[in-house]
Amino acid sequence: MDAFEYAKPSSLKEALGLLGSDWDDASVFAGGTDLISLLKDDVVDTKRLVNIKGIAGLNRVHESAEGVHIGAAVTVEELFSNRMIREQFPAIIDAAEGIRSPQLHNMSTVGGWLCQRPRCWYYRNGFGLLALDKDGQSLVTQGDNRYHAIFGNSGPAKFISPSSFGPVLIALGGEMRIEGPKGARDVAAADFFVIPQKQGEREHALAPNEIVTEITIPAASRGMRNALYEVRPKEGLDWPLTTAAVALRMRGDTVERARIVLGHVAPKPWPAEDAAKWLVGKTINEENAAKAGDAAVQGATPLSRNGYKVQLARVSVKRALLAAVGERRV
Amino acid sequence: MNKELTHLRVNGEEREIAITPNRLLLDALREDLGLTGSKRGCDDSSCGCCAVLIDGTPMLSCVALAASYEGREITTVEGLGGPGELDPVQEGYAEMGGAQCGYCTPGFMIATKALLDRNPDPTMDEIREALSGNLCRCTGYMQIYESVKYAIEKLRAKSATQAPATR
Numbered sequence: 001m002d003a004f005e006y007a008k009p010s011s012l013k014e015a016l017g018l019l020g021s022d023w024d025d026a027s028v029f030a031g032g033t034d035l036i037s038l039l040k041d042d043v044v045d046t047k048r049l050v051n052i053k054g055i056a057g058l059n060r061v062h063e064s065a066e067g068v069h070i071g072a073a074v075t076v077e078e079l080f081s082n083r084m085i086r087e088q089f090p091a092i093i094d095a096a097e098g099i100r101s102p103q104l105h106n107m108s109t110v111g112g113w114l115c116q117r118p119r120c121w122y123y124r125n126g127f128g129l130l131a132l133d134k135d136g137q138s139l140v141t142q143g144d145n146r147y148h149a150i151f152g153n154s155g156p157a158k159f160i161s162p163s164s165f166g167p168v169l170i171a172l173g174g175e176m177r178i179e180g181p182k183g184a185r186d187v188a189a190a191d192f193f194v195i196p197q198k199q200g201e202r203e204h205a206l207a208p209n210e211i212v213t214e215i216t217i218p219a220a221s222r223g224m225r226n227a228l229y230e231v232r233p234k235e236g237l238d239w240p241l242t243t244a245a246v247a248l249r250m251r252g253d254t255v256e257r258a259r260i261v262l263g264h265v266a267p268k269p270w271p272a273e274d275a276a277k278w279l280v281g282k283t284i285n286e287e288n289a290a291k292a293g294d295a296a297v298q299g300a301t302p303l304s305r306n307g308y309k310v311q312l313a314r315v316s317v318k319r320a321l322l323a324a325v326g327e328r329r330v
Numbered sequence: 331m332n333k334e335l336t337h338l339r340v341n342g343e344e345r346e347i348a349i350t351p352n353r354l355l356l357d358a359l360r361e362d363l364g365l366t367g368s369k370r371g372c373d374d375s376s377c378g379c380c381a382v383l384i385d386g387t388p389m390l391s392c393v394a395l396a397a398s399y400e401g402r403e404i405t406t407v408e409g410l411g412g413p414g415e416l417d418p419v420q421e422g423y424a425e426m427g428g429a430q431c432g433y434c435t436p437g438f439m440i441a442t443k444a445l446l447d448r449n450p451d452p453t454m455d456e457i458r459e460a461l462s463g464n465l466c467r468c469t470g471y472m473q474i475y476e477s478v479k480y481a482i483e484k485l486r487a488k489s490a491t492q493a494p495a496t497r
Contacts, residue, residue: 033375101462102444
């Protein structure tokens with residue numbers, strides 16, 4: 001791990017002043033579980049770490065008329081053990097449960113959960129986010145792509161967005177507050193994640209001198225039945241193969257409004273809008289849940305070795321829908 | 331890069347070390363403080379061998395910077411107990427064959443300690459959950475679960491003899 005300067009600002013203003021105009025100038029640091037690994041492997045190089053955990057106000061969960069606000073430095077464990085979150089947003093609990101390590105729960109923060117870098121093995125081994133060879137050809141399409149994208153992969157980016165929380169937040173209509181030198185801006189979670197089109201672009205809407213400070217789940221999403229289903233390679237700690245997050249506004253047994261967002265299938269969380277529209281007016285049962293799964297994977301473009309993920313994504317949608325309307329203990 | 335004086339509170343003692351800002355907590359413990367109980371396994375947060383307690387909560391010292399843990403109460407496996415004064419958790423692993431090669435054992439003991447401090451009577455599912463961030467490649471885990479159960483019994487017997495009957 002190369003040398004860097006370490007700063008622990010106590011205010012947001014001070015923190016923003018410590019960030020730079022280039023990604024290599026400084027890195028926002030909170031739980032550190034992803035960033036330290038990236039620094040150790042020389043995938044990321046940084047001149048300065050800016051620890052935002054000492055900034056007041058970033059580590060609380062509170063409710064207002066607008067909705068539920070979650071500070072970026074709240075740990076996954078704090079969210080996981082929050083009774084209000086358990087009661088209202090079981091999809092978040094499902095996503096936290098997918099991180100099979102109490103140690104990571106205790107360290108990881110909500111901001112990092114969303115901003116963690118992709119797990120693509122080409123990227124993690126120093127071949128860049130787009131993993132291009134010296135002739136500009138994709139290493140992913142030529143090589144082992146079993147864990148790569150089956151949607152949104154027509155451009156140079158073939159990696160998958162690594163966060164299970166991203167799809168949940170989009171399904172719940174959430175937004176992120178981003179603070180930068182020019183002040184604050186609110187970005188819909190659906191617009192926060194982007195597919196980079198050329199070298200040097202990132203997989204999110206942040207600029208190098210900006211910080212995610214808060215996540216808001218709008219009051220309008222209260223009362224929606226929600227769940228996340230993950231297909232994981234093993235019970236222990238690993239990233240999922242596919243996920244599906246769903247949020248349903250029900251009238252009696254009938255779906256009035258639905259959001260379905262696939263995870264780990266594309267370089268960003270992947271809304272399945274046609275499947276969601278099809279569900280309107282339907283009841284959620286085995287048959288309709290399976291049909292929604294079929295609709296959600298329409299148009300998938302798997303690579304040479306990841307066709308199996310289409311079926312996993314289909315099943316993820318079906319099981320997430322059934323979980324959302326099922327009984328569960330808080 | 332310049333070293334900076336850093337103050338860590340480890341196993342109840344104030345320690346002062348001169349380290350660079352990129353010093354991992356694991357290396358500060360093992361190399362600067364000579365506490366080699368915590369192990370470097372995967373080195374990327376997957377295996378739990380490096381786990382230590384921070385204010386009673388298990389965390390991974392291989393992805394932690396020592397400088398971020400100034401002012402916190404750090405407990406390593408050495409802090410649980412030593413020869414002649416083993417913690418019931420350590421005793422359990424010794425008695426029930428919970429350690430084979432022993433490399434993962436400190437991390438398991440730390441995770442077990444954190445569980446039993448919070449929940450002295452965990453269900454089997456709760457034990458599995460609490461140990462889910464730790465990997466062992468030798469024992470097949472059954473002896474580890476037996477070790478935890480031994481520690482639970484030991485602690486129960488201890489509290490029964492210590493606590494006067496209340497009514």
